[in-house]
Amino acid sequence: MEILIAVIMLGGIALLAGAVLYVCSREFAVKEDPRIAQVNALLPGANCGGCGFAGCGGMADALTKGADKGSVDGLNCPVGGGEVMSQVADLLGMAIANGEPKIAVVRCNGSCKVRPKTIDYNGLRTCAAIHACGAGETGCGYGCLGCGDCVDACQFDAIHINPETGLAEVDEEKCTACGACSKACPRGIIELRKKGPKGRRIYVSCVNKDKGAVAIKACKAACIACKKCEKECAFGAITIGNNVSYIDYSKCRLCRKCVAVCPTKAIQAVNFPAPKPETTTNVPKQETATNERKEATA
Amino acid sequence: MNIKTFSIGGIHPEENKLTHEAETQVAPLPHQAVFPLSQHIGAPARPIVQKGDKVKVGTLIAEASSFISAPIHSSVSGTVAAIDNAIDATGYRKPAIIINVEGDEWEETIDRSDKLERLVDHPELTPEEIVKRVKEAGIVGMGGACFPTHVKLSPPPPTKAECVIINAVECEPYITADYRLMMEHADEILVGLELLMKAAKVTCGYIGIETNKPKAIALLTQKCVEVFGSTNYQVEVVPLKQRYPQGGEKQLVDAVIGRQVPAPPAIPVNVGAIVQNIGTAYAVYEAVMKHKPLFERYTTVTGKQLQKPGNFLVRMGTTMQQLIDLCGGMPEGDNKLLAGGPMMGKALTSTEVPICKGTNSVTILTDDDARRKEPQPCIRCAKCVSVCPMGLEPYLLAKLSAFKQWERAENEAIINCIECGSCQFTCPAHRPLLDNIRQGKQTVNGIIRSRATKK
Numbered sequence: 001m002e003i004l005i006a007v008i009m010l011g012g013i014a015l016l017a018g019a020v021l022y023v024c025s026r027e028f029a030v031k032e033d034p035r036i037a038q039v040n041a042l043l044p045g046a047n048c049g050g051c052g053f054a055g056c057g058g059m060a061d062a063l064t065k066g067a068d069k070g071s072v073d074g075l076n077c078p079v080g081g082g083e084v085m086s087q088v089a090d091l092l093g094m095a096i097a098n099g100e101p102k103i104a105v106v107r108c109n110g111s112c113k114v115r116p117k118t119i120d121y122n123g124l125r126t127c128a129a130i131h132a133c134g135a136g137e138t139g140c141g142y143g144c145l146g147c148g149d150c151v152d153a154c155q156f157d158a159i160h161i162n163p164e165t166g167l168a169e170v171d172e173e174k175c176t177a178c179g180a181c182s183k184a185c186p187r188g189i190i191e192l193r194k195k196g197p198k199g200r201r202i203y204v205s206c207v208n209k210d211k212g213a214v215a216i217k218a219c220k221a222a223c224i225a226c227k228k229c230e231k232e233c234a235f236g237a238i239t240i241g242n243n244v245s246y247i248d249y250s251k252c253r254l255c256r257k258c259v260a261v262c263p264t265k266a267i268q269a270v271n272f273p274a275p276k277p278e279t280t281t282n283v284p285k286q287e288t289a290t291n292e293r294k295e296a297t298a
Numbered sequence: 299m300n301i302k303t304f305s306i307g308g309i310h311p312e313e314n315k316l317t318h319e320a321e322t323q324v325a326p327l328p329h330q331a332v333f334p335l336s337q338h339i340g341a342p343a344r345p346i347v348q349k350g351d352k353v354k355v356g357t358l359i360a361e362a363s364s365f366i367s368a369p370i371h372s373s374v375s376g377t378v379a380a381i382d383n384a385i386d387a388t389g390y391r392k393p394a395i396i397i398n399v400e401g402d403e404w405e406e407t408i409d410r411s412d413k414l415e416r417l418v419d420h421p422e423l424t425p426e427e428i429v430k431r432v433k434e435a436g437i438v439g440m441g442g443a444c445f446p447t448h449v450k451l452s453p454p455p456p457t458k459a460e461c462v463i464i465n466a467v468e469c470e471p472y473i474t475a476d477y478r479l480m481m482e483h484a485d486e487i488l489v490g491l492e493l494l495m496k497a498a499k500v501t502c503g504y505i506g507i508e509t510n511k512p513k514a515i516a517l518l519t520q521k522c523v524e525v526f527g528s529t530n531y532q533v534e535v536v537p538l539k540q541r542y543p544q545g546g547e548k549q550l551v552d553a554v555i556g557r558q559v560p561a562p563p564a565i566p567v568n569v570g571a572i573v574q575n576i577g578t579a580y581a582v583y584e585a586v587m588k589h590k591p592l593f594e595r596y597t598t599v600t601g602k603q604l605q606k607p608g609n610f611l612v613r614m615g616t617t618m619q620q621l622i623d624l625c626g627g628m629p630e631g632d633n634k635l636l637a638g639g640p641m642m643g644k645a646l647t648s649t650e651v652p653i654c655k656g657t658n659s660v661t662i663l664t665d666d667d668a669r670r671k672e673p674q675p676c677i678r679c680a681k682c683v684s685v686c687p688m689g690l691e692p693y694l695l696a697k698l699s700a701f702k703q704w705e706r707a708e709n710e711a712i713i714n715c716i717e718c719g720s721c722q723f724t725c726p727a728h729r730p731l732l733d734n735i736r737q738g739k740q741t742v743n744g745i746i747r748s749r750a751t752k753k
Contacts, residue, residue: 124737129737
């Protein structure tokens with residue numbers, strides 16, 4: 001009998017609470033656009049913040065609201081890329097300008113070999129700490145510090161410090177161009193650049209703003225702002241300012257003439273097929289010759 | 299008698315005052331002098347000379363570019379060789395004026411006689427006139443922080459100064475430049491103090507000196523009675539117990555007048571005190587009475603391995619290498635070169651860094667003294683908490699900074715940190731506490747500033 005009372009009491013409370021919950025869920029329901037959840041499901045769900053919002057939810061909300069207003073320009077998920085964005089566009093019935101796929105590029109070529117250590121830093125080993133207390137262990141006040149603040153910032157395991165060169169290297173397969181590494185780098189070396197057809201791209205792998213003579217003293221691979229590349233470029237893609245060369249990737253046609261003339265090999269061309277026989281005989285020979293000469297003088 | 303000191307925290311590192319009794323030598327003129335445009339807190343000075351211009355000793359070469367800024371005067375006579383980037387104490391190449399030295403010709407306006415000028419003989423010196431001359435002479439705090447002195451002397455209303463405290467503590471190990479200055483120029487310093495008191499419109503002054511300098515305490519106490527005994531100024535020499543960081547403004551105010559400066563943005567004048575370094579008092583005397591802008595200073599060059607450590611009167615712009623050569627050259631092996639003392643000094647990456655307005659010492663530590671030990675896990679002994687002179691919890695702040703918890707770090711008052719390094723000095727686990735806290739403090743300060751500009 002006592003058990004029956006308990007069952008009835010509990011059952012009654014359950015029914016009452018259920019009824020209250022039901023009424024509340026109907027009366028106080030927050031009406032959310034169902035498309036937000038659908039868009040959110042399409043997004044990668046990494047919550048990396050690469051789009052500029054705190055997470056994918058914010059991006060989905062902005063996309064849906066943008067679609068209602070008639071424009072989603074400027075919204076792009078760097079991680080999902082064109083594929084995800086076109087799916088989202090289909091869902092929302094919008095045309096989305098297909099953002100060019102980008103990739104993080106580390107603009108420093110100052111490996112341990114070419115950039116000799118001048119001092120022995122003994123404090124906290126983070127890039128931010130070293131950057132705050134001076135030029136770092138080498139004479140270059142602009143180059144990669146090699147302590148991996150970018151590695152810690154990357155959520156995709158796409159950037160690592162190469163122990164041989166002491167420089168950060170981007171894993172092209174994994175990089176989603178979210179820009180976290182670029183923000184984490186206290187020296188602003190990492191830039192998001194157009195990935196290029198078949199991943200082919202050309203960039204100046206140096207940001208040293210010192211005058212050529214000073215820069216080359218600190219690092220043999222520094223851009224010395226000799227202007228050879230600027231003269232060589234037929235498309236006006238290269239500009240020299242603040243003693244450093246910069247290639248505008250929207251103008252660059254990947255002809256690689258600048259790469260050939262750069263005396264310090266500061267201009268990098270990646271993912272190009274092996275050079276044709278005639279260039280293999282010419283260019284690398286010169287390089288090895290100059291390298292040998294440098295070593296001899298050093 | 300109970301010797302005064304500040305109320306919380308503090309350490310007592312080994313003093314190593316190797317050059318206490320070494321009389322000041324005049325350093326020879328450099329061949330080339332380098333004047334970084336940013337030698338002070340605030341906006342960098344704006345150069346007003348061009349390549350090829352002839353300058354004399356004391357010629358204005360760069361003017362103040364805003365209220366919190368200071369002009370720079372040439373310390374040498376010669377020709378401007380370039381306005382170019384040169385390495386400075388930050389370790390980076392920053393804009394600087396480079397002058398090739400030719401002869402030693404001074405501006406005629408500078409009074410080079412040794413005659414002691416007294417304030418009573420100069421009724422034309424109103425408080426405004428004193429501040430104006432201090433500003434024009436480019437005087438900044440000579441203790442190392444380099445805050446423009448004229449700004450300190452013009453406190454924003456409604457704050458009102460009640461006293462001037464002269465910082466003659468010199469609590470940093472190794473450094474003796476202020477001590478030598480006191481022993482050699484006590485009369486001038488007291489006139490400088492009188493000028494500072496007049497400029498700040500107060501009649502009360504204190505000189506805080508640590509008890510490891512008994513001769514200076516005796517000398518200044520006697521001179522104070524002679525100079526101020528019959529005037530309406532009340533000046534007292536306050537002997538202080540040896541404790542680092544007593545030379546910090548806030549600690550000194552606490553030690554001398556027993557008032558606590560609240561958290562930033564409050565400054566000592568919020569509790570009625572204007573703190574000036576002893577070197578600043580001397581520079582003020584020279585600027586106001588002798589029309590001599592700030593272009594030379596007392597600097598200690600010291601280090602256990604150095605052959606002949608000494609105190610020097612140096613023209614600014616002289617490279618450290620030159621001073622080190624005067625002391626017998628850089629010792630063999632790995633050394634750590636510091637602008638300033640071992641606690642607060644800035645580690646340098648080059649000996650080509652010039653002496654600036656705030657360089658009170660060039661300290662060379664041996665590898666054994668300087669090299670850090672491998673950090674061990676924190677054992678929560680709270681030694682850092684008990685030595686922190688600002689009452690912070692360094693172990694926590696360091697952790698929060700390392701994990702980028704900026705909001706919590708701000709709530710834990712990370713911006714109160716004066717970066718004295720007592721926590722790191724005392725940590726038995728050799729943890730890089732200050733390295734982390736400094737990062738956090740910079741970031742949190744940036745966040746606070748961006749919040750203020752958004753509003």
